[in-house]
Amino acid sequence: MSETDALPLAKKSGCLVCHAIDKKVVGPAWKDVAAKYRGDAGAEARMMDKIAKGGSGVWGAIMMPANPKISEADRRALARFVLSLK
Incomplete structure (x- = not known):
């Protein structure tokens, strides 16, 4: 997923x-x-x-809120985008 596609999804997802x-x-x-x-x-x-x-504890004490309404496909796309960054 390109940055052009990922950022609107990331914004929509919070x-x-x-x-x-x-x-x-x-x-x-x-x-x-x-x-x-x-x-x-x-x-x-x-x-x-x-x-x-x-969850929390991996990157500090501030908790990342749960986002159960984000679809599996969108979670996969976001994760792949983040992990692709250099």
Whole structure:
């Protein structure tokens, strides 16, 4: 998924309230997430789960809210986009 396609989906899904591609907002910069999980075969599935269920502790104490209404296909697209960043 290209940035042109991903950013409207991320905005619609509420991701851009706390995240940006290349700078920390409330949550980590997506490029930092991609760097941390580069080469990790299970990262996509874990990220999809984190988007749906939320959580905290990986990137600090502030909790990422659960987003159960984001479809599996959209969660997969967002996770793949984030993990593709360099």
